[in-house]
Amino acid sequence: MKEAGYYDESITNRVVVMVEPYSQQKQIQQVVYRILDANLDRTREGLRIIEEWCRFGLNSAQLAGECKYLRQELVIWHTEELRAARDTPGDPGTDLSHPQEEQRSSIKALLQANFCRVEEALRVLEEYGKLYHPKMGQACKQMRYRVYSLETNLMGYQRHQLLRRSRLYLVTSPSESLLSTVEAALKGGLTLLQYRDKDADDTVRLELATKLRQLCHTYGALFMINDRVDLALAVDADGVHLGQQDMPIAVARQLLGPQRLIGRSTTNADEMQKAIAEGADYIGVGPVYETPTKVGKAAAGLEYVSYAAQNSSVPWFAIGGIDANNINDVIDAGAERVAVVRSLMQAEQPTLVTQYLLSQLNRIKPET
Ligand SMILES: Cc1ncc(COP(=O)(O)OP(=O)(O)O)c(N)n1
Ligand SMILES: Cc1ncsc1CCOP(=O)(O)O
Numbered sequence: 001m002k003e004a005g006y007y008d009e010s011i012t013n014r015v016v017v018m019v020e021p022y023s024q025q026k027q028i029q030q031v032v033y034r035i036l037d038a039n040l041d042r043t044r045e046g047l048r049i050i051e052e053w054c055r056f057g058l059n060s061a062q063l064a065g066e067c068k069y070l071r072q073e074l075v076i077w078h079t080e081e082l083r084a085a086r087d088t089p090g091d092p093g094t095d096l097s098h099p100q101e102e103q104r105s106s107i108k109a110l111l112q113a114n115f116c117r118v119e120e121a122l123r124v125l126e127e128y129g130k131l132y133h134p135k136m137g138q139a140c141k142q143m144r145y146r147v148y149s150l151e152t153n154l155m156g157y158q159r160h161q162l163l164r165r166s167r168l169y170l171v172t173s174p175s176e177s178l179l180s181t182v183e184a185a186l187k188g189g190l191t192l193l194q195y196r197d198k199d200a201d202d203t204v205r206l207e208l209a210t211k212l213r214q215l216c217h218t219y220g221a222l223f224m225i226n227d228r229v230d231l232a233l234a235v236d237a238d239g240v241h242l243g244q245q246d247m248p249i250a251v252a253r254q255l256l257g258p259q260r261l262i263g264r265s266t267t268n269a270d271e272m273q274k275a276i277a278e279g280a281d282y283i284g285v286g287p288v289y290e291t292p293t294k295v296g297k298a299a300a301g302l303e304y305v306s307y308a309a310q311n312s313s314v315p316w317f318a319i320g321g322i323d324a325n326n327i328n329d330v331i332d333a334g335a336e337r338v339a340v341v342r343s344l345m346q347a348e349q350p351t352l353v354t355q356y357l358l359s360q361l362n363r364i365k366p367e368t
């Protein structure tokens, strides 16, 4: 790219020679080339790691295609002269690694680390690229913004896909053994958790929600917060569950953005239609049976479960009084997903109960 570069003879003579002797300019040029070469490789490698997950983990041709497009855009800039400047044996950075790079706690952590790597490398390319070609800085800047969008879309897609795959939803109740019970359920295959505590102080809520979010994400499960949009944002939860008396969905959506999940409780057909029209990502359907967990709330019954089975266009969870003894009645009424509090929070062996409930739900063939 000599014809338009900063080191173009004509520009060099007029601009740089005044500052650095010619031999030093050449040395600096080589350094810039090495930086560009290394960061072009780094960006491409990071994108490839992300692309593999989009393709094989998410089966998303659209997201994988975006990664591929970005990789190919980079190749245009990876010229022979930049590759020729490579000096791997002389690079003091090849042996440097951080302990966190040796271990990733989850796919989410792996993806985030690689997005970070790609975004940083693109920023380097943007700055040093300006010394190489007038258009390189701008091109890398645009790519960096596309990577930010890709990151947001991928994380949102990931959440929605996991939501659709989740058949069992544990809604917590206050417990001395909250963390160990939740972990036991996660070990049994739970992929969706809601932190619900109607009475605790915010300091306690904040501490527990942070720990639960970490735990859920370590096991690759979604973490939701009951009622409180502010808390969901504060602990970087995957979303919020809102009842009919809680914040309107439109307001929550504005605060949470398009990628986080919003669930809405519904007790009848009107509430269901309204929740879907307002953009709920999933709905709670119940209480199926009267339950001491929600004192004074009348049962909506199995008829409403059947109505949801026929009419809901979004994932829905039957909730209220569901346990190992009656889950098959709820399934027979049309439920493919259920949410429980006591069945798991009060279980002596939460892992086994989770496995049992999931085994019953997994007998139903997945929706198309
Ligand atoms: C999955 C799910 N469905 C329903 C509810 C109940 O929400 P809400 O009506 O707001 O009542 P509280 O849980 O806030 O007491 C839920 N939490 N989760
Ligand atoms: C929060 C909530 N919303 C409708 S029923 C219910 C509680 C369900 O609790 P349990 O599973 O213990 O009956």
Ligand SMILES: [Mg+2]
Pocket (backbone or CB within 6 Å): 226, 227, 241, 242, 243, 244, 246
């Ligand atoms: Mg509520």
